[in-house]
Amino acid sequence: RSPMRLPTLLCTLSLVALTSHAADAPKPAAPKAPAPKNAEPPVYLTVETAGPDFPLQGEYAAEGQGADIIALGDGNFRLVTFKGGLPGAGWDGSAKTEIEAKRDGDVVRFKDVAELKGGVLTIGTAALKRVERHSPTEGAKAPAGAIVLLDGSNADAWNGGHLDERKLLAAGTTSKQAFQSFTLHLEFLLPFKPLGRGQGRANSGVYHQDRYEVQVLDSFGLKGENNECGGIYTISAPKVNMCFPPLQWQTYDIDFTAAKFDAQGQRTAWARITVRHNGVLIQDNVELPRTTTSSGIKTITDTPGPFQLQEHGNPVYYRNIWVLEK
Secondary structure, X not given: OOOOOHHHHHHHHHHHHHHHHHXXXXXXXOOOOOOOOOOOOOOEOOHHHOOOOHHHOEXXXXXXXXXXXXXXXXXXXXXXXXXXXXXXXXXXXXXXEEEXXXXXXXXXXXXXXXXXXXXXXXXXXXXXXXXXXXXXXXXXXXXXXXXXXXXOOOOOXXXXXXXXXXOOEEOOEEEOOOEOOEEEEEEEEOOEOOOOOHHHOOOEEEXXXXXXXXXXXXXXXXXXXXXXXXXXXXXXXXXXXXXXXXXXXXXXXXEEEOXXXXXXXXXXXXXXXXXXXXXXXXEXXXXXXXXXXXXXXXXXXXXXXXXXXXXXXXXXXXXXXXXXXX
């Protein structure tokens, strides 16, 4: 073997030294993963955990005036005002005023129109106070002859039904029993999703005969469309938006008459539905000329069908469900 030349030796030693120092040097920190762009907005199931914006949200009223304050998340709010009083309690049906604002400390100023401070909403010279309404049929007991589908004791009447620790039935189940024409009472609770929007805000639905959906959604303060709370999905908007704020119990009292057919199997009448939301008539004997489901029973017949409490990615809960067959 020939002796290593000096320049080659020096280069080799330098390379070894550089490699040794590189091994001892601290490694750069791994880059942080970016937050997912489509992360689900937070969902709150109790008043105690709902955060600082929740106590400001709600219905406000004074003599001849009503207002909704809707929490939009991160200290942002929308004010909706009603002449005459709240929906279903004096509102004259005239155009509403809507303004958005951000909280400044403990005050929310809606431009030069209104100010919310200390639990009082001041509009001009009027002082509106926060109210919490309850449906007159909340807690209604099943009449004689009614079939009780949910009383908090178990979920045996529901396919795969599950009661949580509060004895509430989670959305995402159908009744084991089928029904034709009936009167239905049920109560539902919407979660608080301040950053949710549109159909992503506490979405569920009550299907009758697994064919016709009465929408369940956090539509508090919204226009009241056929895809919002109380709407017959794609068919009929509610006469008035009676949706209470989330985390308040709400009621549906529904009269349903199945489609009718003659002896030859020809349809003689469409199904019809009447809906009272929180005690107020919002759908008055509405004709149902088509089904509203893409996954349930699509064919219109006079055969009975189950109730479906739709699961649509939101923790909506039900209680006190009973049916009186016609």
